[in-house]
Amino acid sequence: MKLTGAQILIKCLEMEGVEHIFGLPGGVILPTYDVLYDSKIKLILTKHEQGATHMADGYARATGRPGVCIVTSGPAATNTVTGLATAYMDSVPMVCITGQVATTAIGSDAFQEADVLGITRPVTKHNYLVKDVKDLARIVREAFYIATSGKPGPVLIDFPVDVSRAKTDFVYPKELSFRGYAPEREPEDCEAQIQKAAALIMAAKQPCLYVGGGATASNAEQEVRAFVEKTGIPITTTLLGLGVFPETHESSLRMLGMHGTHYANYSVQNCDVLIAVGARFDDRVTGNISKFATKAKIIHIDIDPSAIAKTVRVDVAVVSDVKKAITRLGRQVNDRRGEIREWLEQIAEWKKKFPLKYDTKAKKILQEHVIDKIGELTRHQAIVVTGVGQHQMWTAQWYRFEKPRTMLTSGGLGTMGYGLPATIGAQLGCPGSTVVCIEGDGSFQMTMTELATAAAYKVPIKVFILDNGYYGMVRQWQELFYKRRYSGSVIGPTNPDFVKLVESYGILALRMKTPKDVVPMIKKALAHKGPVVVHCVVAPESNVYPMVPAGNALDQIMDMA
Amino acid sequence: MKHTVAVLVENHFGVLARVAGLFSARGFNIDSLAVGATHDPEVSRMTVIAQGDDKIVDQIMKQLAKLVDVIHVEDLTGNDVIERELVLIKIGANAESRNDIMHVVNTFRAKIVDVSPENMTIEVTGSEGKVDAMLELLRPFDLREVVRTGQIAMGRRVELKTPAKRTVKLAPGQAAAKRNKKSKKK
Numbered sequence: 001m002k003l004t005g006a007q008i009l010i011k012c013l014e015m016e017g018v019e020h021i022f023g024l025p026g027g028v029i030l031p032t033y034d035v036l037y038d039s040k041i042k043l044i045l046t047k048h049e050q051g052a053t054h055m056a057d058g059y060a061r062a063t064g065r066p067g068v069c070i071v072t073s074g075p076a077a078t079n080t081v082t083g084l085a086t087a088y089m090d091s092v093p094m095v096c097i098t099g100q101v102a103t104t105a106i107g108s109d110a111f112q113e114a115d116v117l118g119i120t121r122p123v124t125k126h127n128y129l130v131k132d133v134k135d136l137a138r139i140v141r142e143a144f145y146i147a148t149s150g151k152p153g154p155v156l157i158d159f160p161v162d163v164s165r166a167k168t169d170f171v172y173p174k175e176l177s178f179r180g181y182a183p184e185r186e187p188e189d190c191e192a193q194i195q196k197a198a199a200l201i202m203a204a205k206q207p208c209l210y211v212g213g214g215a216t217a218s219n220a221e222q223e224v225r226a227f228v229e230k231t232g233i234p235i236t237t238t239l240l241g242l243g244v245f246p247e248t249h250e251s252s253l254r255m256l257g258m259h260g261t262h263y264a265n266y267s268v269q270n271c272d273v274l275i276a277v278g279a280r281f282d283d284r285v286t287g288n289i290s291k292f293a294t295k296a297k298i299i300h301i302d303i304d305p306s307a308i309a310k311t312v313r314v315d316v317a318v319v320s321d322v323k324k325a326i327t328r329l330g331r332q333v334n335d336r337r338g339e340i341r342e343w344l345e346q347i348a349e350w351k352k353k354f355p356l357k358y359d360t361k362a363k364k365i366l367q368e369h370v371i372d373k374i375g376e377l378t379r380h381q382a383i384v385v386t387g388v389g390q391h392q393m394w395t396a397q398w399y400r401f402e403k404p405r406t407m408l409t410s411g412g413l414g415t416m417g418y419g420l421p422a423t424i425g426a427q428l429g430c431p432g433s434t435v436v437c438i439e440g441d442g443s444f445q446m447t448m449t450e451l452a453t454a455a456a457y458k459v460p461i462k463v464f465i466l467d468n469g470y471y472g473m474v475r476q477w478q479e480l481f482y483k484r485r486y487s488g489s490v491i492g493p494t495n496p497d498f499v500k501l502v503e504s505y506g507i508l509a510l511r512m513k514t515p516k517d518v519v520p521m522i523k524k525a526l527a528h529k530g531p532v533v534v535h536c537v538v539a540p541e542s543n544v545y546p547m548v549p550a551g552n553a554l555d556q557i558m559d560m561a
Numbered sequence: 562m563k564h565t566v567a568v569l570v571e572n573h574f575g576v577l578a579r580v581a582g583l584f585s586a587r588g589f590n591i592d593s594l595a596v597g598a599t600h601d602p603e604v605s606r607m608t609v610i611a612q613g614d615d616k617i618v619d620q621i622m623k624q625l626a627k628l629v630d631v632i633h634v635e636d637l638t639g640n641d642v643i644e645r646e647l648v649l650i651k652i653g654a655n656a657e658s659r660n661d662i663m664h665v666v667n668t669f670r671a672k673i674v675d676v677s678p679e680n681m682t683i684e685v686t687g688s689e690g691k692v693d694a695m696l697e698l699l700r701p702f703d704l705r706e707v708v709r710t711g712q713i714a715m716g717r718r719v720e721l722k723t724p725a726k727r728t729v730k731l732a733p734g735q736a737a738a739k740r741n742k743k744s745k746k747k
Contacts, residue, residue, distance in 0.1 A: 121579060122586050126629040129575070145729065146629060177726040179571065179604075180632035306623035309616070 005133040005164040006031040009097070010039050012140040015172060018068050020044055020059065020428055022052040026072025027112055028161035029099030036070070044428060044457060049076045051421040051450040053083020056094050058422025061408045062383050063429040064219065066093040066147050073099040074112030077158075078119060082415060084154045085123040089412025090240060091217055093152035095143050096124075102162040103131055116158045125153030133166040138173050145176055150183025151304045152217055183303070187319050194325065197299045197316045198332035200273050206343040207233045207336065208271035210256065210285075213240030213411070214278015214302060220323035221245070221404045224277070227330045232337035234347055236264035238279050239411040243401035248380070253347070254356075257285040258548045259393040262354035262557055265548065267347055268293055269555040276300045278322040280307045282412070283550075291553035301325045354546075354559075356397055364539035365515050367391055367466045370522070371398040374436060374464065377522050382434040383408065383426050387419035387443025390472035393544045395438045417446025423461045424454050434462065434526065441467040441495055448501075454531045455505040462525050463533040465498055468540045476543045480558075498535040508532040563592070564618045565642060565714045567721055568607040568625055569632040572598060576630045580607060583628065589613060589621050593646075593711030604632065604723050608713045633721060641717040647710045648692050649674075650683040653703030662702060669695045680705060688712075 003011070009032060013021070022044045025033040036043055046052040049071045056067025071080060077098040087094045101110040117129050126146050128139045143155040187193075201207055215224055221244050228235050228251050235245050236253040247254050256264035265287075268274060274296040279285070286292040289311055297315040300308050301322060308317045318325050337344065358368035371394050374382075380400050385408040386392040392409055401407050408426055410418040423437035444465050454461055469492020478486050502509035508528055512521040512535070525532045545560045570576045577596060584591050592610040599606050611621060618636065625634045654662055655678075662681065666673060671685035680703075685695055689712055696707065 117575060118578065121582055141731065145731065173731075175728050175730045177728045178629070179724060179726050180569075180626075181629045182727055304627070306620065306627050308623075310620060 001170070002167040003170045004031065004035075004167050005130070005136055005159070006035045008133070008136050008168070008170050009140060009159065009164070010035045010041070011170065012137055012172070013041060013068065014039060016140070016144050017065070021068050021070050022046055022055040022059075022425065023070040024049065024052065024072075024076070026076055026099065028101055029070060029072040029159070029164075031161065031164040032070060032097075032099070032159070044424075044453065046421070047449040047452050048447070049079035050082050050417070051447055051453065053080045053094070053096065054086065054415075054418050054421035054447065055425030055428070055450075055453075056096070057083060057087045057092050057418075058385060058408055058425030059429040060087075060092050060094055060425075061422070062405055062426035062433075062435075064405065065429070066095055066144060067425060068095050068097070070097045071099070072112065073101055073116070074114045077114055077116040080156075081119060081123060084120055084156065086410050086413045086415040086418060087154040088123045088125065090410065091152050091213060092154065093147040094154035095147050096154060096156045098156060098158050099164075100129070100158045100160040103160045104162065106160065116156070120156050123154070124156045127156040127158065129158045130160065130163050133163050133168045136163065137171060138176070141173050142176055146181065151214075184321070190318060190320055191328075193316055193318045194328050195332065197275070197301075197318060197329055200297050200299060200316060201231070201233070201275065201329075201333050201336070204273035204336070205340060206271045207273040207275065207340060208253075208267045208296075209233050209235040209275045209277060210238070210268060210279055211235060211241045211244055211277045212238040212279025214322050215241060215244045215326075216278075216404050218278060218303070218322040219404075220278070220326055223323050223326045223330065227326050230330060230335060231333055232335060232340065232344070233275070234267060234344070236260070236267060238282070238285055239396055239407075239409060241279065242396060242407040243404045246402040247400045248402060255396050256554070257282075258287070258550075259397065259544050259546065260548075261356060261397075262546055262559075263347055263350035265546075265554045265557060266350050269553065271296050274298050276302075277326060278302060281311045283311075286312065287548045287552055287554035287556075301329075357560075362515065362539065365512060365518060365536060366542060367394045367468070367536075367538050368398050369515060370464060370466060370512075370518055370536055370538070371395050371438060373518050373522055374438070375399040377519070377526060378434055378436065382406065382436045383430060385409070385419050385423040385426055385435065385437045387439040387446075388414045388416045389440045389443050390468075390476065390542075390544050391438055391440045391443070391466045393473075397544075416443040419443060420447050420463065421450045421453075423463065424450060424459050427459045427461050428457070437461055437463040439463065439465050440472060441465055441469065441498075442471040442491055445495075451502060451505045451507060451533070455507050458530050460529060461531050462528075463531070464525075464536055465533065466536050466538050467495065467498065468538050468542070469493075469495065470540060473544070475541070479541070479543065480549070492540070498533070502533040502535075509535065511535045511537070513537045562612070562614065563638070564611050564613065565637045565644065565712070566609045566611060566618070566622065566625075567635045567637055567714060568609060569599070569721060569723060570605050570607060571630040571632065572603050572605045573630055576605070579628055579630060580609075580625065583624055584611070584621070587620065587624060589617060593709075595711035595713050599723070601723055606721070608711070610712055632723060635719065635721055637714050637716055637719065640719050642714050643717060644688050644712050644714045645686055646689060646692055646712045647684070647686050648696075649706075649708045650685065650696070650699065650704065651680055651706040652683065652699060653679060653705055654681045655679070658702055662699070665695065665698045671695065
């Protein structure tokens with residue numbers, strides 16, 4: 001039987017197991033939306049295409065399954081760019097389908113035409129233009145395979161309207177073939193490198209594990225935990241690695257980097273063997289690269305060969321899936337607690353001397369206080385989604401994550417406005433979980449239009465707007481490095497009344513103004529069955545510490561007086 | 562240091578843009594890039610001449626290899642390599658200068674491919690060094706137009722074989738189902 005391109009596309013998505021599609025319709029994608037109308041796949045209609053991409057992203061990070069969006073051409077497609085770049089930087093599997101003008105009109109500057117392939121090439125793992133309906137089923141299968149295999153990432157399919165109307169026999173490909181793409185292929189010397197790594201670890205007196213988002217992507221939390229518990233080697237995680245290892249565990253050093261703990265940063269700077277696992281030595285992690293872990297031999301385990309030796313020298317490189325590599329490495333090492341006792345004692349001393357702290361007697365609400373209590377009241381089990389800024393770093397410091405895929409945040413690209421839409425996507429993917437959004441007033445206002453989506457589908461998200469009236473992280477840098485000249489960072493006077501705004505969408509809005517409101521309001525929000533937004537009026541000029549100013553070595557740390 | 566990198570790619574539309582875009586996005590400088598089909602109609606071969614220290618070239622190679630449409634990347638630098646470039650040179654020539662130009666052409670075993678009363682067109686093939694040397698000698702004459710193909714290179718001993726297609730068998734929705742199971746486990 002012959003099917004149209006639009007029918008084939010939706011059929012392929014159904015066969016991939018897609019349950020939700022995020023997007024909104026427009027001219028050239030109409031044939032596809034017409035077929036979607038009869039599909040069992042649920043359309044989540046967003047108010048903006050950027051929102052659709054962040055929802056698909058949040059859905060993917062929370063569930064591990066690829067998020068899917070379908071939008072129209074031109075401005076809709078260009079609106080997806082920020083969401084694609086966010087997902088690309090953090091290796092999130094997504095498939096984004098954009099409508100395109102008819103193949104016969106491509107290149108003619110037609111209405112709502114944009115060179116989407118060209119525009120999205122640097123922000124996708126791969127992208128396709130479907131020129132012939134006969135290629136469509138194969139392309140969709142390839143897109144899902146590429147998005148989810150190896151180092152995951154977003155894949156875009158540009159879908160011209162005439163191809164969506166053209167008919168062909170539907171043949172669902174049972175296999176795919178590639179000449180170059182071989183994400184599971186390990187280099188021949190992989191085993192030899194693992195043995196070298198094991199030998200280094202066994203000789204180490206001051207070893208330290210540094211684990212990133214690659215461990216989450218590889219679902220390696222059990223293997224990482226087994227490795228740590230077998231060896232006793234202390235472990236720090238990156239922002240994207242939060243939750244891979246429980247932060248309440250005695251071996252946890254918590255997060256490292258610009259706003260990491262003293263003890264994580266000191267451990268990395270003083271270790272003699274650094275075992276980097278699914279992490280890429282981002283500049284926010286390493287501080288001044290020339291002064292990074294100078295005494296250490298570096299072992300780097302990563303599925304992406306191009307991540308290795310990109311910014312730091314590496315002594316042993318294991319190009320492999322994290323789960324496989326850490327399992328194999330674990331077999332070749334044993335309990336090191338005896339050999340590294342002095343090192344563990346040193347770390348315990350740092351932990352005692354430099355705990356994370358905030359002023360529990362402050363007169364105004366501190367963001368740390370709100371996040372600390374959200375952590376307690378959700379027993380560290382909720383899925384937490386953040387925007388970007390001070391509140392993001394405080395969330396990383398104060399929530400204390402225990403489970404993987406519970407910290408969803410734009411780490412690489414640092415996309416303000418990621419929070420609200422990603423929270424909606426995560427909640428739709430995990431309907432049984434408590435999903436909490438922690439946003440700043442600045443970041444929230446970038447995508448708050450998606451409140452309408454939360455209301456429309458009654459998505460029971462718990463949103464906390466930590467309102468300090470500033471682009472807080474910008475203000476912090478201006479306070480510290482620009483003589484308190486708050487150029488462009490003051491937004492309080494023009495902020496809306498968030499409670500009125502939220503109520504106008506028919507969503508429950510709460511407000512906390514003093515520290516004694518914090519616990520009752522969080523409890524009230526968590527107990528509410530539907531979506532709820534809590535406006536938290538927090539201390540306006542408060543800084544995130546510890547802080548390693550850009551350009552400093554990782555152990556040159558500023559802290560509160 | 563100058564590096565000669567051979568890249569086998571899928572003969573698809575848009576692949577050249579991907580490769581070129583990668584160089585510009587990562588801030589790598591290309592001296593020349595030549596591309597054409599191979600004996601396998603599905604495969605094209607590019608020769609990229611790029612400048613950079615070993616670390617930069619290492620990144621170039623890895624980033625190229627990461628592209629889905631790239632089949633194989635090989636750094637031919639330091640190998641025994643045959644390098645060739647084809648150049649067409651249009652030069653203003655009259656009865657007075659023609660003999661002198663012919664002398665240069667013969668010295669470099671180049672060919673005259675077109676002659677008119679006012680000018681002549683020369684075709685020369687060779688390594689970059691030979692071509693540069695010849696252009697240097699022709700510079701005092703009335704050079705009108707020069708077009709170079711960019712270098713292509715082939716190893717005398719190293720052979721770039723196109724690997725067979727690797728087949729991935731997938732059950733319907735396997736990518737989603739596999740992850741589904743895992744996420745349920747926790």
